[in-house]
Amino acid sequence: MGERLHVLYRIQCAPDQASGRALGIALEQSTELPAGAEPEAIHALGLPGRVEELVPAAWPPPDAHALPAFDARISFPTELAAGGITALANVLFGNTSMQTDVTLLDADLPAALVADYGGPRLGSEGLRRLLAIPRGPLTCTALKPVGASVAELATLAGRFAAAGIDIIKDDHGIGDQQYAPFAERMPACLAAVAEANARRGGSSLYVPHISGPLDTMRRRLDLCRRAGARAVMVAPMLVGLPAFAAIAAEAAWGSEPLVVLGHPALSGAARISPALLLGKIYRLLGADAVIFVNYGGRFGTPPAICQALAHGLRTPWGHLRPALPVPAGGMTVERVADLLQFYGPDLVLLISGALFPADEGLDARSRRFVEAVRAADAQAEFSPPAANATPEKGTP
Amino acid sequence: MGERLHVLYRIQCAPDQASGRALGIALEQSTELPAGAEPEAIHALGLPGRVEELVPAAWPPPDAHALPAFDARISFPTELAAGGITALANVLFGNTSMQTDVTLLDADLPAALVADYGGPRLGSEGLRRLLAIPRGPLTCTALKPVGASVAELATLAGRFAAAGIDIIKDDHGIGDQQYAPFAERMPACLAAVAEANARRGGSSLYVPHISGPLDTMRRRLDLCRRAGARAVMVAPMLVGLPAFAAIAAEAAWGSEPLVVLGHPALSGAARISPALLLGKIYRLLGADAVIFVNYGGRFGTPPAICQALAHGLRTPWGHLRPALPVPAGGMTVERVADLLQFYGPDLVLLISGALFPADEGLDARSRRFVEAVRAADAQAEFSPPAANATPEKGTP
Numbered sequence: 075m076g077e078r079l080h081v082l083y084r085i086q087c088a089p090d091q092a093s094g095r096a097l098g099i100a101l102e103q104s105t106e107l108p109a110g111a112e113p114e115a116i117h118a119l120g121l122p123g124r125v126e127e128l129v130p131a132a133w134p135p136p137d138a139h140a141l142p143a144f145d146a147r148i149s150f151p152t153e154l155a156a157g158g159i160t161a162l163a164n165v166l167f168g169n170t171s172m173q174t175d176v177t178l179l180d181a182d183l184p185a186a187l188v189a190d191y192g193g194p195r196l197g198s199e200g201l202r203r204l205l206a207i208p209r210g211p212l213t214c215t216a217l218k219p220v221g222a223s224v225a226e227l228a229t230l231a232g233r234f235a236a237a238g239i240d241i242i243k244d245d246h247g248i249g250d251q252q253y254a255p256f257a258e259r260m261p262a263c264l265a266a267v268a269e270a271n272a273r274r275g276g277s278s279l280y281v282p283h284i285s286g287p288l289d290t291m292r293r294r295l296d297l298c299r300r301a302g303a304r305a306v307m308v309a310p311m312l313v314g315l316p317a318f319a320a321i322a323a324e325a326a327w328g329s330e331p332l333v334v335l336g337h338p339a340l341s342g343a344a345r346i347s348p349a350l351l352l353g354k355i356y357r358l359l360g361a362d363a364v365i366f367v368n369y370g371g372r373f374g375t376p377p378a379i380c381q382a383l384a385h386g387l388r389t390p391w392g393h394l395r396p397a398l399p400v401p402a403g404g405m406t407v408e409r410v411a412d413l414l415q416f417y418g419p420d421l422v423l424l425i426s427g428a429l430f431p432a433d434e435g436l437d438a439r440s441r442r443f444v445e446a447v448r449a450a451d452a453q454a455e456f457s458p459p460a461a462n463a464t465p466e467k468g469t470p
Numbered sequence: 471m472g473e474r475l476h477v478l479y480r481i482q483c484a485p486d487q488a489s490g491r492a493l494g495i496a497l498e499q500s501t502e503l504p505a506g507a508e509p510e511a512i513h514a515l516g517l518p519g520r521v522e523e524l525v526p527a528a529w530p531p532p533d534a535h536a537l538p539a540f541d542a543r544i545s546f547p548t549e550l551a552a553g554g555i556t557a558l559a560n561v562l563f564g565n566t567s568m569q570t571d572v573t574l575l576d577a578d579l580p581a582a583l584v585a586d587y588g589g590p591r592l593g594s595e596g597l598r599r600l601l602a603i604p605r606g607p608l609t610c611t612a613l614k615p616v617g618a619s620v621a622e623l624a625t626l627a628g629r630f631a632a633a634g635i636d637i638i639k640d641d642h643g644i645g646d647q648q649y650a651p652f653a654e655r656m657p658a659c660l661a662a663v664a665e666a667n668a669r670r671g672g673s674s675l676y677v678p679h680i681s682g683p684l685d686t687m688r689r690r691l692d693l694c695r696r697a698g699a700r701a702v703m704v705a706p707m708l709v710g711l712p713a714f715a716a717i718a719a720e721a722a723w724g725s726e727p728l729v730v731l732g733h734p735a736l737s738g739a740a741r742i743s744p745a746l747l748l749g750k751i752y753r754l755l756g757a758d759a760v761i762f763v764n765y766g767g768r769f770g771t772p773p774a775i776c777q778a779l780a781h782g783l784r785t786p787w788g789h790l791r792p793a794l795p796v797p798a799g800g801m802t803v804e805r806v807a808d809l810l811q812f813y814g815p816d817l818v819l820l821i822s823g824a825l826f827p828a829d830e831g832l833d834a835r836s837r838r839f840v841e842a843v844r845a846a847d848a849q850a851e852f853s854p855p856a857a858n859a860t861p862e863k864g865t866p
Contacts (some may be wrong), residue, residue, distance in 0.1 A: 107614035111826040160681045161645045169737035219501035221512030249557045285556040287712035288684045314710010316683035339564035430507040462653030
């Protein structure tokens with residue numbers, strides 16, 4: 075008891091309905107009974123949920139044709155969400171996810187809940203140690219397209235490593251298709267990057283994408299470890315949040331723990347704030363670095379959400395290690411300096427589509443990306459550091 | 471090759487941007503490269519995705535203040551989505567889920583993909599056999615609220631069984647909280663229902679909710695089987711679609727297979743049509759019956775979507791057994807006759823909140839629910855049967 079879980083919902087409705095809707099959410103996410111139909115005895119347990127605050131939404135400004143928006147802060151007893159991410163996700167948004175007038179904005183987890191989660195096992199520091207780059211922005215790109223053969227993808231991996239790109243990940247659409255089966259692709263790309271590293275004295279990291287049911291992911295994680303991979307990428311919403319948490323924990327087993335990179339596929343963006351889902355929950359479950367769709371690219375994420383997301387990953391939070399933000403999605407080399415200014419230097423910049431086609435120009439474009447990041451880092455004056463950026467209310 | 475996976479997306483945008491956005495989705499969900507940046511060789515594999523059809527959306531009628539909507543049918547090579555639900559979900563909506571102008575409406579799976587899935591192992595027929603009710607509507611209610619003790623929930627279960635309610639499920643918010651730990655609650659409720667069944671010669675079914683990471687669910691499924699339970703409820707989006715598929719398959723192992731009831735928590739409703747997610751995908755992955763939020767209750771699902779969802783569960787589809795639709799969410803006894811008329815008789819009616827509080831009136835309210843369903847079934851003229859209702863375009 076004592077501390078409660080506080081959850082922030084945005085409700086779009088007529089002003090005279092706001093307090094009724096807020097109470098409705100407090101009940102829907104706890105007792106699922108009309109007010110007063112619950113047994114008296116559960117009041118002593120802090121049930122049902124309580125509306126703590128209800129205010130007109132400060133942001134974004136209301137659209138003249140849309141209903142106004144209200145932010146409801148609702149609290150629940152911690153025990154309701156105890157027992158892992160399945161229970162937590164259900165209290166945060168289970169049935170309410172089906173009410174189209176409500177968006178899940180944020181959550182403040184009491185320390186007793188945070189203690190149940192491992193968070194990033196290596197975190198930004200561990201990832202930087204692997205790359206031997208203690209500070210400043212890191213570069214990342216993707217092996218693509220799906221349909222390319224094992225040999226083509228491995229060659230591409232070697233070329234990116236030769237150009238000096240720090241992190242070379244599988245495109246998340248590349249799984250275990252016959253085009254390039256995982257068991258052949260992963261060691262081939264790993265070897266190509268290792269060879270390029272040996273030639274130039276580099277430490278580029280190849281990050282294979284693992285997916286599928288938990289048992290399949292475990293087999294692939296084991297294959298990665300035996301082959302000498304030092305990192306894996308997982309899309310938590312595709313594989314399921316509990317399976318992601320399991321793999322993130324198991325990746326850290328043994329003497330050579332693997333870095334875990336989170337991918338945003340299937341994370342939606344309209345009903346659960348990416349600042350909460352990717353910035354806090356993915357970190358809570360163990361992502362060492364988190365890919366998210368950047369503002370101004372081909373996705374619609376607003377800058378304020380991107381900033382809150384990056385802040386959520388990097389800011390001190392209980393016993394959890396900080397994780398690295400990886401903005402991506404339609405980014406170009408020309409934007410590098412602006413992005414460094416916006417996010418500060420503790421991040422990974424992911425550019426992939428803009429480096430293609432894989433003709434002879436790809437090597438030069440990749441080197442230009444690496445050089446642009448180095449140059450921007452050398453010139454930038456970082457003020458204020460991103461970790462001090464004002465988060466959304468309730469961000470840790 | 472040959473057959474392709476066809477996916478229907480709704481795009482809200484200015485008319486002069488519709489064809490560009492449709493092409494953008496076809497690329498985003500396959501090669502993730504600008505058109506033409508892919509290697510020539512992958513064209514022979516049927517890559518990238520292709521826009522097959524783009525038409526103004528017929529429904530709902532455009533809002534005067536909103537952008538118009540367009541329906542894009544986009545096809546992908548079957549191999550792209552092969553290998554299970556993780557790969558399929560990614561092709562359907564992976565990155566595009568983050569583009570707020572797009573909704574995932576429907577998908578037509580080629581037979582080669584459907585063959586990878588087990589579908590309902592018992593289906594509506596198996597569930598009806600367990601209940602010894604070969605035809606007509608079934609009744610269902612929920613044990614609640616979370617916070618009640620094991621003894622209180624077991625007493626409630628016995629009272630519902632005594633009133634003749636066919637299916638008595640845990641509320642999905644009841645997991646393994648200290649209030650009523652799973653290992654104590656499940657056998658206690660099972661025993662209470664068995665005792666009531668013995669007294670009245672009934673065959674009411676208790677359906678415990680299992681959740682958590684896959685390993686935890688496996689332990690709980692095993693506990694259920696040993697205790698003699700014949701059914702479990704799982705929320706696929708809470709536990710992850712691949713974990714749900716694994717549990718649905720494992721529930722059917724052994725000489726006494728367990729019925730699997732799917733719950734819609736965390737399924738959202740705004741960006742993926744419930745007719746696709748709950749009506750087709752949950753069935754594909756093995757749900758024998760699927761709970762969904764009904765029209766006209768406290769959720770906003772339109773009647774046409776409810777009808778398409780029920781149709782998706784019951785209609786012939788390859789080797790997949792039919793599953794039972796379970797409309798729920800703010801339903802009342804007064805609506806029973808209308809709902810039977812709307813859905814036809816092959817369904818489960820779930821009423822829970824309206825039966826509470828758990829005072830002495832609960833028994834009478836529960837019996838009235840059971841009697842109202844019997845009376846409505848006896849009087850109804852079912853024309854046309856719901857399985858002939860016109861589905862949304864692309865529903866199987």
